[in-house]
Amino acid sequence: MQIFSETHPSNVFSYCPKCGSGKLLFDGVKVLSCNDCGFNFYINPAPAVAVILVYPDGKIVLTRRKHDPMKGTYDLPGGFVEINERIEDAVVRETFEELHVKVTGMNYLGSFPNEYVYKGISYFTCDLAFVCPVPDGTELHPSDDVSEAIKIKPKDIDYRQISFLSIRNILQLYISRLGD
Ligand SMILES: [Zn+2]
Incomplete structure (x- = not known):
């Protein structure tokens, strides 16, 4: 049986969000069911994007x-996909919001599940990684939830300073495909 973290919703949510009953039962997989009103709360991953410029x-x-x-840790540009938004549009939007860079092309790298703990509750994401070439001289203007942006050779990355497991995995896959 899978072990869930202390911040997994099944360990944090005590009441039915529809009727307020305390008889909320977890199926051990992904559904919290209310024993009083029958409401089902599904714990599914949310799509997010991560961009390698x-x-x-x-x-x-x-x-x-x-x-x-x-x-304070290092991350890749990106974030949650919004409701009714295309994944590709989220790539463009997040890169512009965080760096004021306009992405013109993207190549899909792969998908990377992640558990993201925010204010004591886990949010499960599936991070979709894209590689986006930018022209020489592209300026970076950090804003939104980014305090600083750096340009770095992939081999010089210190993985101890990288934010999340999924981001480390994305960078490692990208680097492994560079060869040499
Ligand atoms: Zn209920």
Whole structure:
């Protein structure tokens, strides 16, 4: 049987969000069911995007997180996909919001599940990673939830300073495909 973290919704939510009953039962997989009104609350992952911006010299962009969770660590530009938004549009929107960079092309790298703890509750994401080339001289203007942006050679990345497991996995897959 799977072990769930203390911050998993089944360990945090005590009452039915529809009727307020305390008889909320977890099925051990992904559903909290109310024994009084029958409401089912599904705990499903949310799609999020992570963007590797690549300069012609091979350097990529890391952003420093301005807020918790993992405030001060390095991350990739990106964030949650919004309701009714296309994944590709989320890539463009998040990159512009965080760095004022307009993405013009993207290549899908892969998907990376993550558990993201915010204010004591886990949010499960499936991070979709994209590689986006940017032209030489593209300026980075950190804003939104980013305090700083750096350009770095992939081999110089210190993984101890990277925010989340999914982001480390994305960077490692990207680097493994560079060869050499
Ligand atoms: Zn209920």
